[in-house]
Amino acid sequence: MDQQAIENYAINHTTDHSELVKELISVSEENLEHIDMLSGRLVGRLLSLLIKISGARRVLEVGTFAGYSALTMAEALPEDGELFTCEYNERYEDISRTFFEKSEAGSKIKLVMGKALETIPTISGSFDFVFLDADKINYPNYYAMILPRLEQGGIMVIDNVFWSGEVLDGKSDKGRAIDQLNAIIRDDDSVEQVMLPVRDGVTVLRKK
Ligand SMILES: C[S@@+](CC[C@H](N)C(=O)[O-])C[C@H]1O[C@@H](n2cnc3c(N)ncnc32)[C@H](O)[C@@H]1O
Structure with missing residues (x-):
């Protein structure tokens, strides 16, 4: 089976983005490297x-980039939902802020600038939904920091839990760090999990 063709097939049979998210993607493609x-x-x-199925209201995202996943999640949150998204690279701030301001869901989003391991402790309260998508080397540290603040349920x-397959051979620092987190989660009785072969894994x- 042609993996790329089947992934395109899956994408084409998945609900499309909002018009604003489509615009964010095309502006990001035009203006940013590492798209x-x-x-x-x-x-x-x-x-x-x-987010919709679980009824999540308070979301933490680690790794904003241009704001694609933050905006997509904010659109799914209820009116009184809140989403904190952490980013340290100021190069991406203009695009993400511009689109958060343009969006009706934008008032739910708080962009927290700075190194996430330093800024997460400054955000008060617990979370009922977390999306971890920043520096891979710190994945085990983020898990240790955030899991105690994830609500039961x-x-x-x-x-990126496959890191292009580098979790298998242990040859790169990032691959080893992600593999370390994958093992921590596998052996953690306080959570139940599924690892999906979607895109890069x-x-x-769910916290029990
Ligand atoms: C994979 S991208 C996030 C993509 C985004 N979640 C999306 O789906 O559109 C990872 C982001 O994490 C940011 N990042 C890396 N290390 C970070 C750190 N220590 N603190 C905060 N952000 C960091 C990078 O600058 C980058 O924008």
């Missing part, structure tokens, strides 16, 4: 559905 960091329709729509989604877990 492959944007998680894309399969992951975005998975996040959106999980809360959901965490972790992107996505783990969905």
Whole structure:
């Protein structure tokens, strides 16, 4: 089976983005390098559905980039929902802020600038939904920091858990860090999880 063709097939049979999110993607493609960091329709729509199904209201995202997944999740949140999204690279701030301001869902989003391991402790309260998608080397540290603040029954989604297959051979620092987190989650009795072969691998877990 042609993996790329089947992924395109899956994308084409998944709910499309809002017009504003489509505009954000095309502006990001025109203006930013590393556009492959944007998680894309399969992951975005998975996040959106999980938020709606779970009734999540208070979301933490680690890794904003141009704001694609933040805006997609904010659109799925109820009116009184809140989403904190952490980003340290100021290069991406203009695009994300512009689109958050343009969106009706934008008032739910708080962009928190700075290194996430330093800024997350400054955000008060607990979360019922977390999307982990920032520096891979710190994945185990983010998990240790955030899991105690995830509500019982809360959901965490972790992107890039395959790291292009580098979790298998242990040859790169990032691949090893992600593999370390994958093992921590597998052995953690306080959560139940599924690792999905979607795009670059996505783990969905629920805190028991
Ligand atoms: C994969 S991208 C996020 C993509 C975004 N979630 C989406 O789906 O559109 C990862 C982002 O994490 C940011 N990042 C990396 N290290 C970080 C850190 N220590 N603190 C905060 N953000 C960080 C990067 O600058 C980058 O924008």
